[in-house]
Amino acid sequence: MGRKLLTEHINVEGIDTFEVYRKHGGYRSVEKALKTMTPDEVVEEVKKSGLRGRGGAGFPTGMKWSFLAKPEGVPRYLVCNADESEPGTFKDRQLMSKLPHLLIEGMITSSYALGANTSYIYIRGELLYVLRILEKAIAEAYAAGFLGKNILGSGYDLDLYVHPGGGAYICGEETALLESLEGKRGNPRNKPPFPAVQGLYARPTVVNNVESIAAVPVIVNDGGDEYAKIGVGRSTGTKLISACGHLNKPGIYEIELGVPVEEFIYSDEYCGGIWKGRDLKAVVAGGSSVPILPKELILKTAAGEPRLMTYESLSDGGFVTGTMLGSGGFIAMDETTCIVRNTWNFSRFYHHESCGQCSPCREGTGWLEKILHRIEHGHGTERDIDVLASVAKQIEGNTICPLGEAAAWPVSAAIRHFRDEFEWHIRNPQEATRPGAVYPGKAVLV
């Protein structure tokens, strides 16, 4: 059994209340940091831990914190990115609704480290019920003296607020999130300046994912070095994986980074294998934006080594034979899955969610969806696959924010690994569009 650093007490009765959470060791990191450590010492521990951004980018959190500009007399902000809406990813919702105080504790300790006196949790609008849970927990933390003026007599003040979005995937991009928090459309900003210099209200701002912030109390309590001992190489600590699709036991699993993918899918401790006794066809390992891999490549790297659940092992071979850990949204597809249909579905998502600010994304995602729709519904032409690949290629690198890539990568990867299936759809439209039709062939391994 792997160690559970975040979710150890997730099923304890009443753990969403201050009292029970405190009884199980809650808020110790706030006491330790505010009473015995300087803000810089807290940053140093996070650096030592090797913690990498859990929202998908995997950028070292401590390093991100050290970029924060600290001019005298200017407020700075910590904003928690709780706008989780990547298809396949649902860990933050569970974490916040069951362990609201863990996030709040992380927000206090992190805000102290960054010298922020006002912090916001930007939560996706659909999760209004989770917002209520968080607001109730925040009120408890204020009442206990862990928020507000002069916290625990340390002289440090912090106000913490929850802010709901309005249903827009793009607001998970950090600058779009800040625009949205300022009451505007969620259009990503041009960078530089980066948020660390000019973020919320043009003030220095750090934006971190829920899971990253929830890991900070553990790091402060046990020390960064202890945290860094868990995991493999530069993939330290534990990670929440949201497992869904055709699995026997979909759900949220906290794993120590380094668990073999095969074990994660098939062992009873985790997903318990593929449902209905079927065979695995493909996996999207890190949320819908990362490249899809056929069974053979997700279980083993190109060199034939067992593939591990780490940032490095999953991306081994780049996008030719690898993918990304991303946000940990693990979508398994069984042998009856239609890859064309699934790729079309993801493209529809990105077209729907493109903010429309830059043409390659606004128009490109539309074309991807249109062509995939055509192929899926039996009207594809021989040229379509190449046009698709070319449109995807032209979106990449030509947009203000990474939503363009997020839309393009799944399409490029689906063509790379499942080109035969696309061709079968185009050449056998009547057969392919029959309800329940299953492609009779196998994936081509690059």
Next chain:
Amino acid sequence: MESTTAPVKPQFSEAAKAEIDRICKQYPEERRKSAMLPVLHIAQAEFGGWVAPEVQDLVAEVLGVKPIEVYEVSTFYTMFNLKPVGKHVLEICRTGPCQLRGSDELTLELERITGAKVGGEPSADGLFTLKEVECLAACGFAPVVQVREKYYEQLDTEESVNAMLSELRNMVHRPALPWEEKGLPNAVANN
């Protein structure tokens, strides 16, 4: 024939006004516009599940911004309904993981039972509006429908779908929102 009475301008209830005041205090004073999304959510809950143009004008007035600043936000975010809806808005997740577990079939089933069409007018009895949405962050419990603040998960059997619909049909009033909990009349006014 020309109407002789002026249209009634919508007004927030006292409870909603208090909630809006509380929310506006969360942002720097000169940044009142930050409260745009939370206030739009309150407005939608207060005025029948959608934000009519005059409701959006009211939001602009409350926040001290130009109406266009509200319109550009309300049309960008998918949670705000810009036309009247039924008593219950069923938001059916149609994204990849839900589709893998049968959301297409669920949508057809809900259309058949309620008589409403996805993206169209409410059902004839005014009870249900069907809306397909992108990812609700509940992929492990697919297929999923959200109704207001409640998630209905694993709707992959006839029983689970019927249980959801009968619960909604039997709901005389919508559940009170936190700022209405003192039993103010607006808690039921929209039903």
